Amino acid sequence: MILFLDFDGVLHPEPCYEEAQLFSCLPRLENVLRDFPEVQIVISSTWRDKRSLIELKAFFSEDIADRIIGTTPAWREIPEIMDTIGYQRHAEIEGWLRKSCRPWINWLAIDDKPYLFKPFLKNLIKTNSPTGFDEQAEGRLRNCLSISSRPI
Known part of the structure; x- marks a missing residue:
């Protein structure tokens, strides 16, 4: 299972006016993920545009950071998929899935902007x-x- 993760409006409120509020919801998410160790994480947040994967992982607890396996491509990098899917974040996820050679893998996305899907x-x-x-x-x-995660 892959979890595509947004930051703003997910890991902290949006808008987030105080730096102390940044990542205020992360402990709750990490507690859930600890109960499902098979879940890998791909960052779909626009934070990926200004920070490296190493910098993004630093926001997380070490055990969860180890499960972050990448970031989605920007929609500008995948125009053929964007044209087919038509929804920005959804297209970026599809782009990552195709590039990973595992387009059939089960996935979820956590996001506050449903119009991107x-x-x-x-x-x-x-x-x-x-x-x-x-x-x-x-x-x-x-x-x-x-x-x-239920057996078939």
């Missing part, structure tokens, strides 16, 4: 921008991960 996408865990990854989002993520 195809409507009614079941892979999307939507958060509320002002609260970020809250109790409701945690419940939805746990449910999705529990279903996907």
